[in-house]
Amino acid sequence: MLIRELIAQSVITAIRAAQAEGALPAFEVPPVNVEHPRDPRLGHYATNIALHLARAAKLPPPRIAEIIARFVDHPAFTAEAVNGFVNFRFTPAFLASQVAHILEQGERWGDLDLGKGRKAQVEHGSANPTGYATLGTGRNVVIGDTLANTLEAAGYEVHREWYVNDAGSQVRVFGESVFARYAQALGRDEPMPERGYLGEDVAEVGRTIAEREGERFLHMPREEAVRAVGQIGIELVMARIRQTMTRLNVRYDNFFSEKSLWTSGLGYELIERLRAKGLVVEHEGALWFTEDGSPIRKGQAQKRSDEEYAEANAEAPSGPLPVQAVLIRSPAVIPNPEERPTYFASDIPYLWHKVVIRGFNPAIYVWGEDHQGDVPRLYAAARALGISEEAVRIVIYRFITLMRGSEEVRMGKRKGNALLIDDVLDEIGTDAFRYIMLSRSVDTKFSFDIALLREQNEKNPVYYIQYGHARICSIEAKAQEEQWALDPSAPLRYDHPAELALIAKLLELPEVVHLVATSLQPHHYTTYAREVAQAFSKFYEECRIKGAPPDQAFARLQLARATRITLAKTLRLMGMSAPERM
């Protein structure tokens, strides 16, 4: 149980006891909100319950708070009424016992039992295999991987998956681009396709194929050659992406092929199932999904400019319209059968495969903000398939604005000017990269200045956190080497404010894991890790270990160890290393 839940319970018990003795009138006890006071001098926790009870109890809040504080009875903390709040302070004995608890938990410290062994999936990365992994994908995978780590710590059995968009017309355009580069590498005068992929990565893939395979594809029918070269291209790109992910300390259990959803027949099977429910209809030669079975609205099937939307919707009622989207394109428009299912059409069997076939609950999607419009569609698909909406959780993160000095650089894979993860890692390394990606909340857009990379790297707070960890390792080693006088027989005791503040900070770890696991907002770790490192620095500054009386030296060394465990765990959750020296 989290400590805040413990406190909430003792408050409820206190209120009931007060009611039983007639100190408070009878009323239904509302949920008790327990939080950290902003000012740590007020205590470790506080509740505002008295402010909420004023009406029900027909008493002024400060009076209620006093009564509750008087009836709170728990060995771990004391209660005090201030300003209508009830503030709680851990007893030094309890804090000392928690240091022992952390040491005993070791690597399991911070773990929760939220998942109760249920299977959860985090699908992240999933960029089109039409080029090497870019900065945008970097934000995606760092968020996804950290969430996966978190759910694991929270007691879920976690599956990590990359969805390979190996179907659709982009793959063909990519294949043609690779083929052109391949032919060019062999000295042929082959033009790049229209809207082809102009990046150096695609050129490199073309050259690699030329080196490995020679001219054999030049002697095949072109259509066949493009397909074969495109397939090899995807494999080469995915191989490189896997390398990049390894470098980023992001691992996957599976790479799931979009194409397989159609070659297995699952996609068509589900379309028939939905058709039977009247949710799939034919319209102008294409197959459409219509959330409520209503007829397809006019003019749905074209892209429009902002002005055209404005005009088309001038008379439309306010609020979102029922979801309608093409699943299978009309043969009259798209002749190639492989390109007929749309991206959304694949989402339906993919969701089914995740939740119904593989039993993931929740299935978490990490999507860039360009997919924000797909959210209602995915939920509509879930409802149509009879899948609980709670099983589907979607994290939308904002894009990165790439700056060079004060100038914004528009990135594009197709244009070939996208910044690759590998290039950034060459400059700043995995830990700093992950820290930067994690330090902003997912729905905050942030700018990434390549001109300042080096400078930002040196000042990256991750080093401060790791420094704290390394410093503790060094102290522990020195204590052993120099045989400091330590007395492990005395009970642990702490009374210095810096010691007590540090312990209280360490005790927040399970709460932070809980917060990240439920909010799916991994940036909270960066703040927390920094606070722990800061509390340790202060402790280090003010409380000498070496040379203290043997019982106190031992207690402080144990506290340093508990800090090391907490820092290491937090770094590990964020996918960063916890170095023993720097």
Added chain:
RNA sequence: GCCCCUAUAGCUCAACGGAUAGAGCGUCGGCCUCCGGAGCCGAAGAUCGCAGUUCGAGUCUGCGUAGGGGCACCA
């Protein structure tokens, strides 16, 4: 036109409806006989605007302003 997201210190970001809005970087000023100074202490500096709900609003609601994304037989 409709939908989603964002606006907090000079810059980059925190803050689960609570008490004096916190950090980092930058600026200014202190601190190394001592377990690692990648540190510690201090100063200046902020909630886009107008209403509303609430005992209490950076946080919720409405309107406005500014920015990003979406509204495809693209992926």
